[in-house]
Amino acid sequence: DVKVTQSSRYLVKRTGEKVFLECVQDMDHENMFWYRQDPGLGLRLIYFSYDVKMKEKGDIPEGYSVSREKKERFSLILESASTNQTSMYLCASSLTGAIHEQYFGPGTRLTVT
Amino acid sequence: RKEVEQDPGPFNVPEGATVAFNCTYSNSASQSFFWYRQDCRKEPKLLMSVYSSGNEDGRFTAQLNRASQYISLLIRDSKLSDSATYLCVVSSLGGGGNKLTFGTGTQLKVEL
Numbered sequence: 001d002v003k004v005t006q007s008s009r010y011l012v013k014r015t016g017e018k019v020f021l022e023c024v025q026d027m028d029h030e031n032m033f034w035y036r037q038d039p040g041l042g043l044r045l046i047y048f049s050y051d052v053k054m055k056e057k058g059d060i061p062e063g064y065s066v067s068r069e070k071k072e073r074f075s076l077i078l079e080s081a082s083t084n085q086t087s088m089y090l091c092a093s094s095l096t097g098a099i100h101e102q103y104f105g106p107g108t109r110l111t112v113t
Numbered sequence: 114r115k116e117v118e119q120d121p122g123p124f125n126v127p128e129g130a131t132v133a134f135n136c137t138y139s140n141s142a143s144q145s146f147f148w149y150r151q152d153c154r155k156e157p158k159l160l161m162s163v164y165s166s167g168n169e170d171g172r173f174t175a176q177l178n179r180a181s182q183y184i185s186l187l188i189r190d191s192k193l194s195d196s197a198t199y200l201c202v203v204s205s206l207g208g209g210g211n212k213l214t215f216g217t218g219t220q221l222k223v224e225l
Contacts, residue, residue, distance in 0.1 A: 035215075042217035045212065097211060099162070101147065101159040102159075104157050106155070
């Protein structure tokens with residue numbers, strides 16, 4: 001069974017703090033993704049990575065950065081958290097190729113106060 | 114125009130009913146198509162891929178019309194456990210890998 005784990009289910013941070021969200025997958029997938037999900041807006045892609053040390057901007061990268069030092073781990077970084085970054089953050093991984101499904105982690109509910 | 118558009122619902126149907134969801138996409142270069150299911154407070158999970166020839170998995174049938182850029186999902190004999198949000202998903206190549214674009218989802222509530 002593919003397993004994607006995220007470091008926290010719930011997180012509360014203050015405005016201006018640096019926030020790290022960690023994601024680990026155990027299936028040797030090349031591709032990893034970070035999304036945020038908000039009511040009425042659905043899942044929106046923040047960043048993705050198709051190889052170690054490689055990254056691509058998604059649809060809403062502003063205010064975020066990522067790190068992929070190892071194949072199994074993909075980190076999302078909020079350099080200076082803001083209240084409009086309060087959201088559900090979902091990590092996913094997949095094999096390379098358009099036909100392959102993405103497997104999601106359980107999500108991190110981040111609240112920025 | 115959104116890249117992937119769905120009716121948000123909710124669709125409230127009685128157990129045993131047949132229900133159909135539709136979805137349109139704007140990128141004609143899209144390569145692959147999927148329906149994902151998301152239960153309340155859970156992560157999305159793949160329900161089924163959608164092929165040009167149409168495909169069926171038990172009570173679920175998915176169809177793709179590339180000319181009209183339209184995808185559908187039909188659920189027959191609805192069960193209470195089918196209550197969830199159904200996400201229409203379209204794949205395209207981005208950078209070195211595949212990128213999924215999600216619709217905002219259609220909510221289904223199956224009632225006794």
